[in-house]
Each structure stands twice: as structure tokens, then as C-alpha cells.
């Protein structure tokens with residue numbers, strides 16, 4: 001008998017995934033965590049019923065959330081990741097030879113432990129000596145840290161469970177405060193077509209930065225596939241990839257050309273932004 005898992009995107013839009021095997025399921029102190037083996041997309045992390053990452057297409061999201069900011073900044077040595085418990089963003093950040101330290105703040109220790117066990121290809125960076133892991137609330141961390149970062153990356157789940165505070169203006173102001181004078185912050189901004197309210201909220205929050213942009217990619221296993229990131233910068237133009245002195249070879253999605261192209265917005269997305 002086939003097993004199908006249903007993911008509710010909106011009241012009128014659900015997706016069904018054929019599952020080869022349910023590998024893990026538990027209720028953590030923060031959320032329901034599942035690892036499934038999908039018929040079409042390899043192993044996947046599911047939090048509170050929402051697909052977070054799959055072995056097949058995780059590289060698109062993780063490369064695009066990491067390398068755009070890291071290549072727009074001339075010298076990204078100190079990096080902070082908020083969320084990102086599966087480790088995919090950390091893995092990408094650590095590919096940059098200029099990164100001296102990557103702090104990662106994940107609220108749910110069980111996500112990290114479970115991904116290390118079932119998704120080792122994604123959760124591969126935790127042993128790197130440059131990586132420092134904190135299991136605590138990201139919103140609280142950015143309020144009290146004395147750290148000064150070049151780049152802050154917000155790799156969270158939807159604003160429905162433990163990540164709610166990461167979608168508020170206060171969190172963005174705090175991130176601004178812990179960035180150096182030429183720092184850059186990037187946050188995934190949900191589906192600009194199906195989760196427009198979340199998308200607008202992230203864009204609005206970025207107004208603390210003198211420069212802000214939206215860039216796009218396509219993640220087949222996310223709601224509608226069309227996926228946005230919002231990027232705020234104190235100084236450098238985020239849409240320009242700097243020269244290739246720290247270029248990372250062998251990426252599957254990100255290139256300097258893709259960097260520039262991802263900032264080209266179709267008019268209907270530009271219109272949403274203009275009306276916020």
C-alpha cells in the first residue's frame with residue numbers, strides 16, 4: 001500500500017507527497033519533527049507538517065541563502081546563522097575560505113541531532129572548528145550577544161511555530177545592531193505568491209537597512225516553487241557579486257551570473273514591494 005503525506009499550504013492548496021518510508025517521528029519541546037524518505041525527493045526534514053528540506057533540491061535553497069550575501073560582502077569573516085538546524089546553510093557558509101567563524105543559533109537541539117543521523121550529507125558542517133553551535137532562541141541571542149558580524153543569515157521555518165519572533169521588526173533591528181558598519185543580513189522571505197503577507201512582513205522589516213533588495217529562486221519542494229529572499233545591507237550593493245577572490249568552485253546553483261539575475265524581479269513582484 002502506498003503511503004501519502006499531505007502538506008497544507010493554504011486553506012485552498014494542499015500538496016501530497018508519496019513516502020517510501022517514515023524514518024523518524026517525535027514531538028520535541030518545540031515542534032513535531034519527522035524524517036521521511038520521499039518517493040521522488042530523497043530523505044526530507046518535515047517540521048510541523050511543512051517540508052523544510054529534501055536531499056534532492058536542498059542545494060538550491062542553501063546555496064542561494066548563503067552565497068549571495070557572502071559574495072556581496074568583500075570580506076565575510078564572521079557569520080551568524082539563525083535557525084538552520086538541518087545544517088545545510090552552515091555547510092555552504094563554511095565553503096568560503098574567508099569565513100573565520102560561523103556561529104549558528106538553533107532553538108531545537110533535536111533537529112540538529114536528528115539531521116546528523118538521517119541527513120548526514122546536509123548536516124555535514126557541525127564538526128568544523130570554525131563552527132560554534134548555540135541551542136537557544138535566536139531572537140534572544142541577537143538581543144544579548146556581544147558579537148559583531150559581517151553577515152547574518154536567517155534560515156527559519158514558517159512564522160507559525162517556534163520561529164514567529166523571527167518575523168518581527170524588533171528581531172531585524174537587533175540583527176542590524178550586531179552587524180558591523182558594512183554588514184549584510186539575509187532572510188528567506190517565503191513564497192511571494194502564496195504567502196504574500198509573510199513576504200511583505202519580511203520586506204517591511206528590512207527597512208532598517210539603508211539598502212534592501214529582494215531576490216528570487218525556485219525550490220521545487222516549497223510552496224508554489226517560487227521562493228524569495230530579502231537582503232539588507234549597510235553599505236555594499238547586495239545585487240553585485242564582488243570579484244572572485246574568494247570564489248567557491250563546484251556549486252550547483254549559485255554563480256556570479258545567477259547572483260545578478262536573481263535580483264531581476266518580474267513586475268508583479270516589484271508591485272507587491274512598491275505597495276508595502
Ligand code: AG3
Pocket residue numbers: 009050051052053084085086087088089155156157158188221222223
Ligand atoms: N526554511 C524555509 C522552509 C519553508 C517551507 N515552508 C513550507 N513548506 N510551508 C527551510 C530551512 C532549510 N534549512
